Amino acid sequence: MKFTLNINGSPREVDAEPGTPLLWVIRDELELTGTKFGCGVAACGACTVHYNGTPIRSCSFPVDAAVGNQITTIEGLEGKVAEAVQAAWRERDVVQCGYCQSGQIMSAVGLLSTNTSPSDSDIDNAMGGNACRCATYVRIRDAVKLAAGKLEA
């Protein structure tokens, strides 16, 4: 079945079975591979994208429901918040294997887009669903705070 999606600001036509998770349309059909598959059950956050600016787990979000809405992937991130987050991630050298980091960054951008001075518990709430087996969490927390500082400055 044909769907027209709005991905990173552009209309994209895809052919997919109804109910296909948005993740697999993004990765296998549109070849936007920065969004990762980690668990398939919304338990790890590697597949996080923005749905009208809000982080969602694309592995458990049917492609049908994306129609008519703005989907942003890591490749389409732009603006002050995204730049601050990505710069903070690089400054703190957060990444190890890096596989979860697109999702971490999408969640962090989602947080700082609505809250530029998050408390530790705000960070826990926003980032708690993003798993990192390399355990880069100390730096993730630091980088979120660093990015928040950049946005306030």
Added chain:
Amino acid sequence: MTMQVSRRGFLKTSAAAVAALYVGFDPRGALAAGDTATEINPFVRIDADGTVTAVAKHFEMGQGTTTGLTTLIAEELDADWNRIEVDFAPADAARYKNLAWGSQGTGGSSAISNSFMQYREAGAAARDLLVRAAAAEWGVDAAAITVSEGVLRAANREGHFGQFVARAATLAPVEKPVLKSPDQFKLIGKLDLPRKDSAGKTDGSAVFAIDVKLPGMVYVAIKRSPRFGGSLKSFDAAQAKQVGGYLDAKALPNGAGVAVYAHNTWSAFRARDAIEAEWDFSAAENRDTDAMLQAHRELAKAPQFNAGKTTPADAEAAIAAAAETVEAEFVFPYLAHAPMEPLNCVIEPTANGVRFHDGCQGPSFVQGAISKVLGLEPAQIEIVTVYAGGSFGRRATPTSDYQVEAALAFDLLGRKTPVKLVWSREDDIRGGYYRGMALHQTRIGLGGDGRILGWDHRIVTRPILKGTFMEGYFVKNGVDKTSVEGVADTLYRLPAHAVGLSDFDSPVTTLWWRSVGHTHSAYVMESLLDMLARSSDRDPVELRLSLLDRGDPQQSRMAGVIETARDMAGWKPGDRRGFAAHFSFNTWVAVVAEVTAQGNKVHVDKLHIAVDCGIAVNPDVVVAQMEGGAGYALNAVMREEITFRNGEVEQSNFPDYQPLRITDMPQIEVVIVPSAEAPSGVGEPATPPTGPAVANAVFAATGIRITELPMTKAGLQFV
């Protein structure tokens, strides 16, 4: 991402049009240089525009190798850090072997230690060639030339590396280039050197194997036996055929399952799940976890092998004469590695063989295994190594399990169609190659003064390397080194220390898991030392120091990290925190753990970590590996376990095999002990002492001594 150009092309052909300098070693190990890569195995390439590329013989699973190996080249070359790139070497053991093993692969925290001199020599040889080329070009003495950040200078002349590559490529490298002394290092030891993989991993452009898409490629998922050791009797694909995107289903020739082909990943998973299969479980593991544990206990009664320096009878006699005995049994569960990127790889046909796209941890393992499966010579198996989304050991198996699955599925389709093997998270959690269950039973005799008189230590676990091609190297007198490491070779001076070992037998596959045998041995040793300190009313730090002889270099460095951790944490006698230290992968790590407990609710607040890893090539990477290694241990000791019911794994995905979360992560402070010694491992050594440090802190806070993991089994709840 559709891959049109492979990296192997980069190394072999791109010199044709434009001048470049390649420096590396010839097959005999002598330094070699030239303008193409065909005759030598390059470790560094310099292009006419001045760009430097380091060739990494080790894969990157997050441990920082791409940064580390590049640092070694850049240091001796005096390259500009911002203009040096990194690429992964092709699969070729003759050229790119791990000098610690003799074949090409990454593991045992050896990437930097085995490459330290090799990569520096390549960088230094390249620098020398460029200097001599510039000297000839400018008509000046080579000694008058200085090099800094990719630029050569003499008097009023200057030029970047690229201007001299054509001439340098015609010169012969010196046999032994002069290397810098540590006081001349500018990049090695520099705290704020940015990682090479940060940019690509923060904008989504870094390529992992799961991102590779080739023209005409099909996706394959495998229907595997729900019990280890089961074999396929028959299958029915009627339901799978109803799944959109389904292509075909074929029985694997080795009886291990059904290869289910589809047009995309989602269809492959759904079609695979729709396959009905019948299995023969006559040779399978059919037990529950409890029955497997009982089998371990039976095996502990009469150890099959002696791994210690003392006979069990001598230990027994010493303990019989003791005033007091401390006895404990420790039980460790099966653990999955669960790297964030589920296992996968792509295999495609080439003119005379095949090419893999893989986050490949053991290229030589894969070439060996696949050459048998497909009837090819190892050299006919190309491997394009890409970033690996974690491994913790899982991406290197002696059998090359997942690459073999891909090769079998590729073969069944007639070897003409590129095939991408995809594993779901459920495949991963239930896919075996676990850290094996382990049982330790210990009896320690103490004199009236608290001195240790005898120590009877029995270990039962499934050997990792016995029966594999690595057996000859790792198994001596029946003892698989990986079963007893950390106990049999403890640095503590223990009198009458007997180590008995029995092998547990099961079709459930087991494997090295970040820090291998030390995952359980350190927990036991360091918990026992804490128990001994409590029972003899001694300070745990002082007890450890009293068991070390500073005249011995290894024991002295152990004492060094213990004192560093003690001092950084402000540890005082009577301290109610947890202490542990361990030596593994030639590195010493000591940890002080702080926890808060309210009833059975526990939070790990802070870890103070002291590490001695020789020269810290990239101190920030060392710190990151201490953080990550500690986090990996915390995750395991808190709440990870794989259990079996009638031989079937009870867990399936992250909801019931819970990863560590940001809310679980303690603050971590790391001190790197200054050292001029050769670098040693950092990827694994933080994992072993972290668990027992936390266990000892939990005991101090709650009075609960946890000897069976995970800790949640003792009723603790981590909040």
